[in-house]
Amino acid sequence: MTTYLLKRIVAAIVVMWAVATLVFFMLRAVPGDPLQAMLFDIGDPHAADVLRHKYGLDKPVYVQYGLWMWNVVHGDLGASIYGSRVPVTQIISEALPRTMSLALLAFVIAMAIAVPAGIISAVRKNSPLDHGFTFLAFLGLSMPDFWLGIVLIIVFAVHLRWLPAIGYAPLSDGFIPWFRHLILPATAIGTAFSAILARMIRSSMLEVMKMDFITVARSKGLVEDRVVLKHAFRNALIPVVTVVGIAFALLMAGAVVVENVFAIKGLGRVLIQGILNRDYPVVQGAILVVSAIFVATNLVVDVLYTFIDPRIRLR
C-alpha cells in the first residue's frame, strides 16, 4: 500500500512538473509580446526595454525558467503585469473559495437529481419513466452549460425576480445570500454531470440487482424498498466512486465557463480574463492551480478506490 501510494504521489508530481514546464515554454514560444500590448499607447520604445529588464524578461529563457520554477516551488507565482501588480497568489486565493463553493454546490445538486433518477430508472427498467429519464439525460448532456445559465437567469432573475442574476456573496455573509447567488450557476454546471451520474447509477444498479445476494435478500422476505435501498444501492455506489474524479473535472471545466456568465470572480474568470489581457503570470498561475486541482483529485480518487475495492491495488 505504501509503495503504491508513493508511486502515485511521485507520478502526480511529475505530471505537475510537466504541465508547468509545457506551459512556461509554450507561452514563450508563441509570437506576441505582452509588454508591447501594455505599452501600445505610450509609444516609447525605451519604456519596453526598461520594463523588460525590470521583470527579468531580458534574461536567457533557461534562466527565466529556473528562476520561475524556484519561485513556484516556494509558492511565489509572480504578479499581474497590470495595474498595481497584485501578486498572482493573492488573486488566486481570493478566487479559489468561489470556484470551490460553486463546484461543491453543483456536485450536491447533481447528486440530488441523479440518485433518485438513477434508482427509479433501474427499478422500473424500460418503463415510460425510465425512457423519460433517458431522454432528459441526453438533453442535459446536449445543453451547453453557459446557455443553461442564461436560460436560468432569464427565468428566475429577470422574469420571476426570485434570485440575483449575477455576482457572489461569501459564506461569511451568511448561508442564505451565499446560496441565493450560487444556486443558478451551480444548477447550470451540475445538470450535465447529473445526467452522466444518473446513467452510471442506473447501469450499476441493474448490474447489482442481478446478483445472488439480492435474490437471497428477497427470498428472506425483505420488503422490496429495503432490498433496493439497503442492499442494491449501497453496492451499486462502488463503481460510481470512480466517476467522482471525472465529476470534479467536469464541474471545474463547467465553472471556468459559467463563472463568466454570472460574473463570479472565480478561477475560471481569472484564467479567461488573464488570457484576454495576455497577462502571462496570471495565466500561468491559474493554469497551474487548475491543473493541480485535477491531479490532486485524480490521486485522491485512485487512493480512495483502493480502500473501497482492494482488488485494484495490484497494478
Place this chain on the structure above:
Amino acid sequence: MADPVPLRPTAVQAVPTRRKRARWLKLLLADRRALISLVALVVLVGAAALAPYVSPADPTSMEFGMMSPPSWAHPFGTDDLGRDLLSRVIYGARISLFVGIVTVASSMLLGVIMGVLAGYYGGWLDTIIMRYIDLQWAFPNFIIAVYLVAVFGTGLSNVIIAVALAFLDDFARIARGMVLTIRERDYVEAARALGASDVRLMLRHILPNSMAPLIVQATVSVSYAILAEAGLSFLGLGVKASTPTWGLILSDARSFISRAWWLGIFPGVAIMVTVLSINFFGDYLRDVFDVRETSVEGEGA
C-alpha cells in the same frame, strides 16, 4: 495466443455485406430517435450549406427594428443592432458545423497516426507518445482547449487547432488499443508472411478493422467539439466579433437578456438540437457497430 478469440465480433468477423446493410436499415427504422435526429441533421446541414438561399435576410444587414420580439417577419426576433436573428443563427450553423467536422477530422487523423505508430512499433516511440497522451488524458478536453488558446491566442483558426489537439487523445488511445488486439491476429500474421510492408499492414489490414470504434468516437467528438467551439466563442476566445456564431451571439445577448429573452434562447436551442441529434445518432451507430463504451478504453498491454 493459439486461438485468438475475437473480442469485438462485428469488428473482426467478415459479415456478408448484404446482411450488414439490412441490419443498419432495420436498426434505423426501429429507432425513432435516430430517425428524427437524422432528419434534423440533414435539415441543419442543408440550411448551413444553402444559407444564402434559405435565410430570410442578410445576417449583417441592420435595416430592421432593433430588438423586436419574434414575429412572422422575424421568427426569432431581431438583435440590438436590428439584425434578423434567424438569419444569424442559420449562418452560425455554418461555422459550428464546419468547426465541428474539421476539428474532429484533423483530430482523428493526428490521433490515429499517433495511436497506430505507438501500438504498431511499441518501444520508446510508444513510451513517448503515450506519456504525452496520458498527460493530456488527466484533463478535460475543454480545459486543454482553453490552455491551448491561452498559448496560441484567439481567433477562428487558433480555435480549430486548439480543439483538434485537445480531442486527439481519445482517438490515439482507441487506435493504439485496437492495433494491439489486431496486430497478433492470424490474418495480419499471414499478410506479414506474404511480405506485406509495415505501411501496407497498417493501412490495409489493421486500420480498416479498427474503424468501428473510431467512427463512433468521431461522432461523439463532433458534438463535443461543437460545444467546445461555442464555449470558446462565448468566452471571447473564438472568432472575431461580428462573425455570427452561436456562442458569440449568446455572448452578446448577455447584455440584453433583461429586455430581449429571444436573443438568449434561440441560438442555444440551435446548439442543443444539433448536439442532441448527433448524440442520438451516435447512440444508433454504437448499436450498428456493436461498440460498447467499455470496449473503447484502449487499455492495451
